[in-house]
Amino acid sequence: MQFRDIIGHDLVKAHLISTVRENRVSHAQLFLGPEGSGSLALALAYAQFINCENKAEFDSCGLCSSCRKYNKLIHPDLHFSYPFIAKHKEDNAATFIENWRKAFLNNPYLSLENWRQQLDADNKQVNINIAEAHEIIKKLSLKSFEAEFKVLIMWLPEYLEKEGNALLKLIEEPPEKTLFLLVAENQNKILNTIISRTQLVKINKLSHQAITSYLIENKNLEESEARDIAFIADGNVQEAINMIDTQTNNHFNLLVKWLRLIVQDSGLNIISICEEELAKLGRENQKTFLMYAINIMRQIILIKLDLSNLVFLSAHELDFVNKFATHYTIEQIEETINLFETTHYSVERNANPKILFLDLSLQLVLMFKYKTFPKGTQYI
Template sequence: MQFKEIIGQQEVKLRLINSVTENRVSHAQLFLGPEGSGSLALAVAYAQYLSCEDKQPDDSCGVCSSCRKYHKLMHPDLHFSYPFFAKHKDDNALTFIEQWRQAFTANPYLNLDIWRGYLDAENKQANINIAECHQIIKKLSFKPFESVYKILILWLPEYLDKEGNALLKVIEEPQPNTLFLLVAQNQDQILNTILSRTQLVKIPCLNFEDIKTEMLTRHHQTETAASEIAYLANGNMTEALAMLQQDTKSYHELFVQWLRLCVSNKGLEVLSFVDQAAKMGRENQKNFIRYGISFLRECCLLRAGAERIVKLPEHEMEIAKKMSGVINLSMGQAVIAELETAHYHIERNANPKILFLDVSLQIIKILHLKIVPQGNHYIPN
């Protein structure tokens, strides 16, 4: 994988390239970024750049022998470790290497749920077991085979239990020209003994424009659809790609219609909406609720006078301004809390008809009857 194939993250790419050109390559680095930020793809592109036989000023060449092997994830000096669902105590990452290559090639922004789909996971818990730790030590005890560096990319070190302490010596005192690239999402879940031995590379979530541009250029979405996907994804490219597989109809009009029905307390029409929402399918229901939460937060920002940081398409901005004149901060916070609870229950397979009816009644109570639950942080204004 080359840097140019990765969406956004220009500052991180430049910093990684400079570390190579200035000969400041740390032997153990932690690529820390939220899901969908491209941290795993950046680690692979960085490894390819380090091993490239004809480095360009801003990327690997993509055509040398090393780059061609990296493209297939089959370079003899590139090793991967990742959580898996062991069937036998001796299983290690090599047991699932073909599935791993297939998963990463199909989607470099994969998460654990996507990875699970490539394996016979059943109800097993993912982890990186002691057999894999021993395998890592064995693989890295040898010198590089044909490249300058031997590189291990360890995805989600959060799934290393106390067995991960077996890696401390090889991380702290590796063989010459051996690199560890750890790719993580939650710093707090990584063993402190490992964390203290790595150099941190922080990777931010993607911005709205990067995801929107990707949706427009590579996935041929309309301007409206691209804006909505980028807005809902909230910097997470994994979520954005998942939305492409779902119903692409706009959630904006449907959500605004729902709010208007609740504000005016139109009972029969609310019931009609409930029937419609119940048939949307679980993933679309989750995205619809997520959109509603994001939209109401923007309305609250408008109400608070923070228009400059609101990120809504122009046609949605006009509606949000009108809504912010009707919904005060306490109401907005209360409705958001109801939607967050609904999202939680949808993920746990709640009956959608009962759920949307209940949420509708709660929103009617807040917006029509103006009964706001106690405990809100804002005074109605």
């Protein structure tokens, strides 16, 4: 993985390259960025650049022995750790390394959900267990085989839980020429004792334009289609890829139809659309539909704040948000976003879609009809 292969993040790339050029490589770094932003790919490109045998000015060469092995994820001094489902207490990340290589090489922007699918996880919980912590200590206590640096890239240390305490001394006082790169999405779920021992590399979500360009150049989409998908994906490359794979970028008509029934408090029709249309979308389509709805609501807030210059919508979408914005308060729209996000979370965890969307619809009826919404209220 080379820096040039990664979408956007020019400032982050420049910073990482400068730390190597100026011999300021911190032994423990936390790459913190939202899902689908490319944090994991950046960490790998950074490690490859550090160990490249013939560095160019702004990237690894891609051709030396080290780079060729990095490109296949088979370098003996490159180690990965990630959440998995242990069938036996001695299972560790290496047990699933072939699944990992396949998943990452197919899509370096992969999400936890896509990784779980590689593991046939169903509803089982993933984590990084104590056996994996012990294996990390064992591997990193050995001398390097070929490269100057031994590198451990840990994806989603949020799933390390209390087992991470076994690694504290190693992270704080690692063997010489050992590099820890932790790649996380939610800082609040990481052990504070680990955060305090790492240097933060903040990675922002990608711009709509960056994803639009990526979809045009790499997925052969027309500009209008790429722009629509980038808008819904909201900086998440994985989400954009999911939408292409499932062809779920045409949610506007369904959203307008559903919201119209809600504001009209059309009970039987609400039940019908929840059972016959929303529940039958399938989980991935339901997630992208909700993300699209969230983004539309965010555009409405921008309109109400007189920030129309930040709104990028097609003509029919813009007409809808302008009309919708005149009827409801910012507080109502914000609460609507919260409800959509809560529902998205439940969809990811395989909640019953008929009950889920009906419950959501009835909560929205109450809020839109009576202008107030007591938080925590549930219909069913």
